[in-house]
Amino acid sequence: MNLPKIHSITKKMFVGAVGAFLLLFLLFHMCANLCILRHDDGAWYSAFCHFMGTNWIVKVFEVVLLGVIALHILLTLWLVVTNRMARPQRYHERPRTKTHTNSRFMALTGILIFVLLIVHFCDFYFVKLGWVKGEYMVKTEKLINDDSGELLQLMQYADRNGFDGAALVANIESQAEEFGFQPNSEELQLFIENIRNKASVIDIILRAEKEQNFSQDHKWVRHLTYDERNTLRRVMPESDPEPDFYFMAREKFKHAYMVIMYLIFFVVVFLHISHAFPSVFQTFGLNNYKYNGFIEVLGKIYSWVILIGFSAVPLLVFFGL
Numbered sequence: 449m450n451l452p453k454i455h456s457i458t459k460k461m462f463v464g465a466v467g468a469f470l471l472l473f474l475l476f477h478m479c480a481n482l483c484i485l486r487h488d489d490g491a492w493y494s495a496f497c498h499f500m501g502t503n504w505i506v507k508v509f510e511v512v513l514l515g516v517i518a519l520h521i522l523l524t525l526w527l528v529v530t531n532r533m534a535r536p537q538r539y540h541e542r543p544r545t546k547t548h549t550n551s552r553f554m555a556l557t558g559i560l561i562f563v564l565l566i567v568h569f570c571d572f573y574f575v576k577l578g579w580v581k582g583e584y585m586v587k588t589e590k591l592i593n594d595d596s597g598e599l600l601q602l603m604q605y606a607d608r609n610g611f612d613g614a615a616l617v618a619n620i621e622s623q624a625e626e627f628g629f630q631p632n633s634e635e636l637q638l639f640i641e642n643i644r645n646k647a648s649v650i651d652i653i654l655r656a657e658k659e660q661n662f663s664q665d666h667k668w669v670r671h672l673t674y675d676e677r678n679t680l681r682r683v684m685p686e687s688d689p690e691p692d693f694y695f696m697a698r699e700k701f702k703h704a705y706m707v708i709m710y711l712i713f714f715v716v717v718f719l720h721i722s723h724a725f726p727s728v729f730q731t732f733g734l735n736n737y738k739y740n741g742f743i744e745v746l747g748k749i750y751s752w753v754i755l756i757g758f759s760a761v762p763l764l765v766f767f768g769l
């Protein structure tokens with residue numbers, strides 16, 4: 449295999465820089481997640497996720513972050529492969545040096561993190577991309593106000609007559625000629641199609657009213673299904689439905705198996721970063737005998753803060769606190 453020749457130290461520096469970026473991301477992600485612990489009906493966490501989902505700088509950051517994770521994995525694999533190619537013949541005796549054990553340990557915990565991260569993405573991030581079904585919410589004002597005001601008129605009409613969406617369509621369809629449409633004309637079809645679309649939104653609003661699916665003083669309409677989210681994206685793209693991560697996280701962590709799986713995830717992350725932290729300093733030559741002890745302690749504090757901060761969310765939610 450012919451891999452481009454880049455000095456091993458340069459590769460290590462890339463891995464280190466990327467690792468440092470990921471370490472900072474973890475701290476940021478952990479702090480944001482602590483908002484899930486607030487009993488505020490998701491006001492803070494939803495506002496944060498809304499900002500994350502709509503701000504274009506964050507969107508660029510997200511692409512950079514996922515690229516950086518992929519780069520981190522590829523560079524590490526590349527380091528392992530090129531180091532092995534530099535010594536194709538294995539040692540007769542297994543080396544027992546600290547560095548060797550460390551790199552095997554980092555590879556193992558790295559693989560585990562990758563697998564658990566995919567599971568984590570299936571729980572949350574892929575829901576945002578629409579690849580996995582979840583629960584969604586939409587700002588009430590965006591759902592009720594369409595530009596033409598037609599939706600409001602139809603809703604009042606449906607309300608006065610006790611119609612649901614289907615009954616509303618059937619009623620208007622039967623009176624189409626009274627509205628001045630030729631039977632079977634293209635205009636009539638377009639008119640009916642428009643009413644049908646509006647009626648599907650009316651059904652969503654009616655269900656929300658019946659089940660009291662509102663949060664934060666009616667700011668959001670909650671508990672939208674995947675199909676309802678798709679309907680809104682098609683009929684009212686400006687309504688911009690988004691995943692209800694606050695509710696989803698709180699629901700998931702009511703289950704013991706979820707809590708255990710996430711705790712395993714955090715412990716593996718803890719083990720990985722408590723080794724990675726001093727390595728980053730070593731790679732950039734920022735360690736020396738004088739500061740080694742300090743860097744070790746700082747790494748331990750950092751890893752424990754990450755472990756405790758992340759674990760607090762599933763544990764406290766599970767115990768109803």
Ligand code: HEM
Pocket residue numbers: 474477481497500501510513561565568572573576693697710713714717758759761762
């Ligand atoms: C209690 C624990 C955690 C919860 C509740 C949680 C929740 C979430 C949520 C809701 C998202 C989607 C956010 C959005 O896209 O708007 C997300 C994304 C993500 N999470 Fe976590 N997470 C947890 C732990 C972790 C850990 C330990 C890691 C890394 C080892 C991690 C890495 C990521 C990454 C890389 C993304 C995608 C990038 C992003 O959208 O910010 N998460 N997480």
